[in-house]
Amino acid sequence: MTAAPGSAVATCLPVGSDTDLTWVRQQIRQVAAGLGFGLVQLTKLVTAASELARNTLVYGGGGHVEITPLERGTIRGVRLSFVDSGPGIHDVELAMTDGYTSGDGLGLGLSGARRLVHEFELDTAPGRGTTVTVVVWTADLPAARPGE
């Protein structure tokens, strides 16, 4: 997995307000369309990004998102890192449960976003902030993940 040559290595966008969320969605949509994402994959990516960016804003108190174009063989993809320095998540397993929310949402942000992406990584600890990194490829990869 390497950064796609010729493209900007990483774009960093602030996540500090509702207006920023709109901007983040638009930018990710643009990057993904430029990488050749199909409509379904693009919609999934942008929706996952919308969920995670809102988590960064609402629960993390704001932060930033890094957008990195990727390349693996002929397949292209994009990596998004949502970084905040908020209170962190105390019970990761509970937070990843469908329908659980510590706010007043539907409780589908984290768990739903994980189902929309190919790779999902959650790095958090109480008081240390939260970083969620996801990767989405332009095509579903044929190789099954080990253990599945």
Next chain:
Amino acid sequence: MKVSEQEAVASAARELGVFLERRKEQIARRWADAPLFRAVFTDSRDEAVEACKAVVDALSEVASAGSPEDIAAPGFDQVREQLGRMSGSRTRTGAGPAQIADEVAALRAPVVELLRAEATDASAPEVAERVLALTLLMGTLRLVVMRTALGSGQELIARQREELLEVATPVISLREGVVVVPLIGTLDSARSQVVMESLLESIADRGARYAVLDITGVSTVDSLVAQHLMKTVDAARLMGAECVVSGIRPAIAQTIVHLGIDLGSVVTRATLADALAYALARQGVDAAPDAGAP
């Protein structure tokens, strides 16, 4: 040391103020040909000269007060509006903030030239002090222009945001008892609040029994948007109206399923036409006149 330096600047600034007042005419004539004024006052050079004179007057007043670095100096008040109009006009013709700043900075050189030409000994220390005071003063003018420009930009954005909220959420009466709300763009909390209010109002005023929420124009349907939709549907139901959500595209349908959103309690249709047919059928109207046609 510090105090005497400040005093030196202040006294040089006061002398500069006298100079600006005395040479107002010449400065104004030169500035009228500078890009900033020429681009704004395209019709009449006289008008440009008058505008330049007003700016020189303001600068002279600020300099005479001995504080060339005071961005809030009362002297600027008279030209603030004019500067705002000028930067606004430059922005509309495509000049970015950096270019406007450069154009304001370019006004300094002609004045320095005049200042030097007037002195018997151009290398005298008092000339250098006046040039320094002038540089400070023009820097302040640049800040004043930028602040005015950014301020008016922010006002515009705030006003347009308000307008968007109002404009983008019409409730259309389609026939007796059926209203349609075409949703466009981003459905954030503020927008969905406006949508809910105008929909519930129309249900009360027009006695609508069926409301179609069309999300064809909504780019992203995430869990928050879905939650907003469900709340709107629930509220409409409490008032005796049934909602149909239409405009669910294939990509959105797949995404909603993967996200795990349960829209089972909401009647949904792929297109607005399907939603209307549903509403009309429920009203007992035959909505498919061409069905079974020969």
